[in-house]
Amino acid sequence: MRSSGRYRPIKIGDIAIIIFFLSSLFFLPKVPGEKVEIRVDNSKEFIYPLSKDRTLDIKGAIGTTRIVIKDGRVKVTKAPCPLKLCKKVGWISKKGEQIICIPNKVYIRIEGEEYDGVTE
Amino acid sequence: MMELQSKIAYISVFTAASISIFVVESYIPQPIPGIRLGLANIFILLTIIYFGFKEGFLVGILKSFMGSLLLGRLLSPSFLFSISGTIMSVIIMWLAIKFGKHISLLGISIIGAEIHTITQILLATILFFPEASFIYLLPIYVLSALVAGSITGTISYLLFTKLERKIEIA
Numbered sequence: 001m002r003s004s005g006r007y008r009p010i011k012i013g014d015i016a017i018i019i020f021f022l023s024s025l026f027f028l029p030k031v032p033g034e035k036v037e038i039r040v041d042n043s044k045e046f047i048y049p050l051s052k053d054r055t056l057d058i059k060g061a062i063g064t065t066r067i068v069i070k071d072g073r074v075k076v077t078k079a080p081c082p083l084k085l086c087k088k089v090g091w092i093s094k095k096g097e098q099i100i101c102i103p104n105k106v107y108i109r110i111e112g113e114e115y116d117g118v119t120e
Numbered sequence: 121m122m123e124l125q126s127k128i129a130y131i132s133v134f135t136a137a138s139i140s141i142f143v144v145e146s147y148i149p150q151p152i153p154g155i156r157l158g159l160a161n162i163f164i165l166l167t168i169i170y171f172g173f174k175e176g177f178l179v180g181i182l183k184s185f186m187g188s189l190l191l192g193r194l195l196s197p198s199f200l201f202s203i204s205g206t207i208m209s210v211i212i213m214w215l216a217i218k219f220g221k222h223i224s225l226l227g228i229s230i231i232g233a234e235i236h237t238i239t240q241i242l243l244a245t246i247l248f249f250p251e252a253s254f255i256y257l258l259p260i261y262v263l264s265a266l267v268a269g270s271i272t273g274t275i276s277y278l279l280f281t282k283l284e285r286k287i288e289i290a
Contacts, residue, residue: 008224009225009226009274009277010226011222011223011227013220013221013222013223013224013227014220014223014224014226014227014230016227017223017227017231018227018230018266018270019229019263021230021234021262021265021266022266023261024262025259025263028258028259028262029255029256029258030256031256033228066202
C-alpha cells in the first residue's frame, strides 16, 4: 500500500507549498490603471484618463504640486513640501497605487477598470 | 494486496461519491465563476493514494464526464475547463505523491487545487479571451484555491485516517 507515511496531518513540505503560493501572489501581474484620481484637502476631486498626456498644477494647502501624466503613468515632478516624499515615489501606473503628499494635502490614486469576472 | 472485487467496489464508491459531490456542489452559487471548494477532489486524491495513478485518472475523467452529463453541459466550455483542470491536477497530485516525501495530504490537495484553477484560467485566456483581463484575476484565484485546497486537504486527511484501517481489512 502506497499510503504509509502519510499519517501526519502536516509536514514541512506543506508549509513550503503554502508559502510558495502565498509569495507568488506578489509576483502576479497587477491590473493596469485606467484613470487617475486626484483629491485635494479631501474635498476637491479631479479624475483624468491615463491615456492622454498632460501636466497638471494642483493647488494644495501650502503650494502647488505639479503632476505629470505621460504614457499611462503618473508622477509628481514639483512639490512644495520639505521632505519631497511624493517626488521620491516616482512613476505609478497600476491600479491601487498611490502618491500622498501630507503637507500639501494632495492625494493621488490610480483607478482601474473593474474586472468582476462576470463574463461567463 | 487487496482482492480485485473489493478494489473494484471501492473505486466504484469513490467514483459515485465524487460525481454526486460534483453535481451537488455546482448548484451552490459562486461569487466569482470558478470559485468553489472542489470537494470532489477528495475522492480523486484518496483513489490515487490507495490505488494509484491509473485509477485516480479514471475517477477524475468519470467525474468530469458523468457530472457534466448529469448537469446537461457536456461538451460545453465549462466541461472543457472541468476535464482539463481535472486531468492536470490528477497528474500533478500523482507526481507529488510519488516524489514528495515531505508532503502530506494537505500539501498535495493544495497543489491539486492550484493546478486545477491555473489550468482553467490559462485555457480561458488562450481559447476564449486572448486579449484578456483574466490573467489579472489570477491572484484572486490563486488565493481561493489555496483556501479551498487546505479545506479539502484537511477533510481528505480525516477521511484517510478513518478509512485506512477498513481498506486494509478489506
